[in-house]
Amino acid sequence: MxxxxxxxxxxxxxxxxxxxxxxxxxxxxxxxxxxDKLKIVATFYPLAFFAQQIGGEEVTVKQLIPDNTEVHNWQPAFADILAVDEADVIVYNGASLDHWFEDDILSIIDSSDKIIVETAEGLELLETETEHADEHEHEELYDPHTWISPFLAKQQAQKIYEALIQKDPTHMDYYTERWQTLQERFEELDNNYLSELSTKKKEKIFVTHSAFGYLADRYSFKQYGVIGISADEQPSASVYANLVQIMIKHETYMVYVDPVYPQESAQTLKNDLETLTDQNVQILKLYIMLGSIDGVDYFGQQEKNLENLKIGLEA
Ligand SMILES: [Zn+2]
CATH class of the missing domain: 1.20.5 (Single alpha-helices involved in coiled-coils or other helix-helix interfaces)
Incomplete structure (x- = not known):
């Protein structure tokens, strides 16, 4: 060399x-x-979205149930349990929506170093009586779809905020500022629902899955569902016949369906109603908000829901 x-x-x-x-x-x-970042695990989209809105750059958020997946019958995989085990803050809905979290995950992880937030805890839940043919008994259930009401969603998000400042007080000012912005968005939305639906001429909506009980309760209308609150029932012909009669009686020719759920029951209702009347029946979207969809996030879907409810309720 x-x-x-x-x-x-x-x-x-x-x-x-x-x-x-x-x-x-x-x-x-x-x-x-x-x-350095606070690790948050949330069971499903709305809670992950709220956590990210509040936590911003100071947190990582892992969402267990993928976007726009049916939530009622979901089961965690082993990897999900591991992810939960590494989290600092764990956020779930409660009110029996994500019961697998308590049954299959919470019971086996070491939760001593974590904050666990059951966001529906303490909310005024609506009771629903559902008949379970296989159990030969009536079971009292609570309607789990709390996040669909901006009024209740705000309270759920507030519990997430409180957990973040407790677990990570160094960034309290940052979280507080972001929480205030989020809180204002919920309040503005709730006010829009209240004022824009106050002029409604109709008071019944017809949906495929009865997920809108908390909206109906707060903004004074009534929902009729082809299937109940748990979304895994098979509707019988008499269910359709009964709903069609109510729709005819109240001259309502509109069916709402979430794009994530099967569209068949809405189509059946439309066909049955059109066969019996000379009306043209419209099918409109009403989002259950289980993920970003049609290019809009939780708040975008809320706004579209309000627009579509104004059409059906003639407000
Ligand atoms: Zn549901």
């Missing part, structure tokens, strides 16, 4: 070493930044 070659090899070694050191410190830095 001549002198020139030696210099070249030495320089090459230095460059390689320098880049190894640089890469190592860069990835350490990245790791440190991730470690």
């Amino acid at each position: 001549n002198k020139r070659q030696k210099i070249f090899v030495t320089a090459a070694i230095i460059i390689v070493l320098a880049s190894v050191v640089a890469t190592a410190s860069y990835s350490n830095l990245q790791e440190e930044m991730e470690v």
